[in-house]
Amino acid sequence: MLDKYAEWDTYETINAIRDALAVHHNVIMIEANEDAYEKFRKHRPDIVFNVAEGAHGISREAQIPAMLDMLQIPYTGSDPLTLSLCLDKSRTKEVLTYYGIPNSKFVVSQGENGFAGKELNFPLILKPIGEGSSKGIFNSSYVNDYETFTKTLVENVEKYNQPFIVEEYLPGREFTVAVIGNGNEARTFPIVEVNFSELPEDMIPIYSYEAKWILDTRDNPLDIFSCPAQIDAELENKINEIVLKTYSVLNCKDWSRIDVRLDVNGEPNIIEVNPLPGVLPNPDDNSCYPKAARAAGMDYSQMINEVLFSAINRYGLA
Known part of the structure; x- marks a missing residue:
């Protein structure tokens, strides 16, 4: 299948995360496969920086965190319930609807x-x-x-x-918002806007697989994102409010990236929630969480360690 491996991180990204963590910590690498449980038991890490997308099934992103919960090993990011919920688009929308958070019918x-x-x-x-x-x-x-x-x-x-x-279909502008932290201390980075005007004329203004993985390449990158988004203070506040409420009701932890699109009346609606955001290390690549972090004044290493520090605080390990 054309997009079979789209979710998985490259070695470049994995090694960049390792190098960022190694600035302040001793790091070991554990592959997210069937042997992971025994390796966690053997090494007993103080905390795990989890970027495992998992394999097979609707709850695949929960596989590694579930192992870690069983072994009582702390880890970054959301728990198995939230990861499974957010990967199921219908259940996510049902929860958002229950809490009165706008999303498309x-x-x-x-x-x-x-x-x-x-x-x-x-x-x-x-x-x-x-x-x-x-x-x-x-x-x-x-x-x-x-x-x-x-x-x-x-x-x-x-x-x-x-x-x-x-x-x-929501016909308005589209944004994505990086969130970091927990509880009342959760905060957003500068908002990223998706500039669909950069797509070919025959492309629908959605961030499709073609736009993300075929048209946008390292050799010929699309200038498709702007950060901070050029929006007025009222819309910025509305977007941040709906994003932080979504982060809260879905019980996201440490970090997430949440996509927003405006409806026909210009009101923000939630379209996707990603509690395991992509973090491509090269600034020339289009990766929205690092792009937003850079706009907030962080380099890649600072961003990764800020996520880790958020988890350390949440577990009371500081």
């Missing part, structure tokens, strides 16, 4: 039934229910009529072997 479909009663308004966006890193979200995921929708949905449900979220 949606249904979940297995493919054959389309969407019950056709109660959604076109255009629509189709997303696999349990993927990250724009996997399964292509230019063709934007559909504007029922015939195209049905054909696209059936093909993608079969391809990804999972239900799909069908949600109303």
